[in-house]
Amino acid sequence: MKTRTRKIVKDSLKKISPPIYSYLLEKNLENQLPPRYKNRMPTSFVMEDRNAGFFSLFFQVVGALKFCEERGSNLTINFNTGPYVEREKGINWWSYYFESDSFRFNQQHARIFEITDREEQCLFSNYGRNLPIKEANKIVSQIKIKRELTSKVSTFAEKNFKDKKIIGIHYRGTDKVSGKRKESDRVPYEYITQHLEGYGPEYLFFLASDESQFLNAMQDHFHKRVCFYNAIRSDNGTALHNRINNYSMYKIGEDALIDCLLLSQCEKLIRTDSNLSLACSFFNPDQQVINITKEFMRRRSHE
Numbered sequence: 001m002k003t004r005t006r007k008i009v010k011d012s013l014k015k016i017s018p019p020i021y022s023y024l025l026e027k028n029l030e031n032q033l034p035p036r037y038k039n040r041m042p043t044s045f046v047m048e049d050r051n052a053g054f055f056s057l058f059f060q061v062v063g064a065l066k067f068c069e070e071r072g073s074n075l076t077i078n079f080n081t082g083p084y085v086e087r088e089k090g091i092n093w094w095s096y097y098f099e100s101d102s103f104r105f106n107q108q109h110a111r112i113f114e115i116t117d118r119e120e121q122c123l124f125s126n127y128g129r130n131l132p133i134k135e136a137n138k139i140v141s142q143i144k145i146k147r148e149l150t151s152k153v154s155t156f157a158e159k160n161f162k163d164k165k166i167i168g169i170h171y172r173g174t175d176k177v178s179g180k181r182k183e184s185d186r187v188p189y190e191y192i193t194q195h196l197e198g199y200g201p202e203y204l205f206f207l208a209s210d211e212s213q214f215l216n217a218m219q220d221h222f223h224k225r226v227c228f229y230n231a232i233r234s235d236n237g238t239a240l241h242n243r244i245n246n247y248s249m250y251k252i253g254e255d256a257l258i259d260c261l262l263l264s265q266c267e268k269l270i271r272t273d274s275n276l277s278l279a280c281s282f283f284n285p286d287q288q289v290i291n292i293t294k295e296f297m298r299r300r301s302h303e
Helices: 002-016 018-032 054-071 118-129 133-138 147-160 187-195 212-225 250-265 277-281 293-300
Strands: 043-048 074-078 111-115 165-171 205-209 224-228 270-273 288-291
Touching: 002 018, 002 212, 018 054, 018 118, 018 133, 043 054, 043 118, 054 074, 054 118, 054 133, 054 250, 054 277, 111 118, 118 165, 118 212, 147 250, 165 250, 165 277, 187 212, 187 293, 205 212, 205 250, 212 224, 224 270, 250 270, 250 277, 270 293, 288 293
Parallel strands: 043 074, 043 111, 165 205, 165 270, 205 224, 270 288
Antiparallel strands: none
């Protein structure tokens, strides 16, 4: 109950007073980090990666970027050991997708600290994930996506979204909602279809999911009202970032980023608990969003 009360207070403060919420969030991060992070001398941090999903690592960069900007520190992204590395494309997979892996907020000679500790990396990820949306959008605007990827997004949107009323739906399955380390409850497919039936025939649905079964179920139900990007999906419940079936990990990362950008362009977003669809608001802070996991859990608790 205490955890639930704290979450309610946090969410309320985040909406009512983002500056105060942001200040408290930053102080909470400072209190959890080791003493070396509290030194205000010119510093260059080198952020290493870990074995995690694409947007968990994206939030790790967002959090570190915000932290460094506030302190006038520099940041270098050195993602060379995580799940998306493909050596023929280069040693730093961050640069596969983004224009810059270096952000400078101080021109002085600075001490270099490498952020290799997984617990510290997770703290930065949590910090980035929980930033107020408008503030996060300003940080994300500094992270330039490669033109060849934004071109794919524009081409798909021009063909499928132009002059249409599009509802984006993101359904996160696989390890997020199953197994020993599951982080959220699974929302039944039927609950999603019932919700979407409330939208008239003038609405089309853009679907994004890591589960091929979800896509199939929605196509069977809504037929031509459904469109989707040709992304790699799991058909056996295994998370994509766990290198299943020898799929290209570069393509899996590209698919995740493109799905996120396309979802952010929809008129409304209906999402389950997921880092990917949370990140949509970072790219489009004015988008109307419904967290259908929360809606489902509230309804279930009252039955």
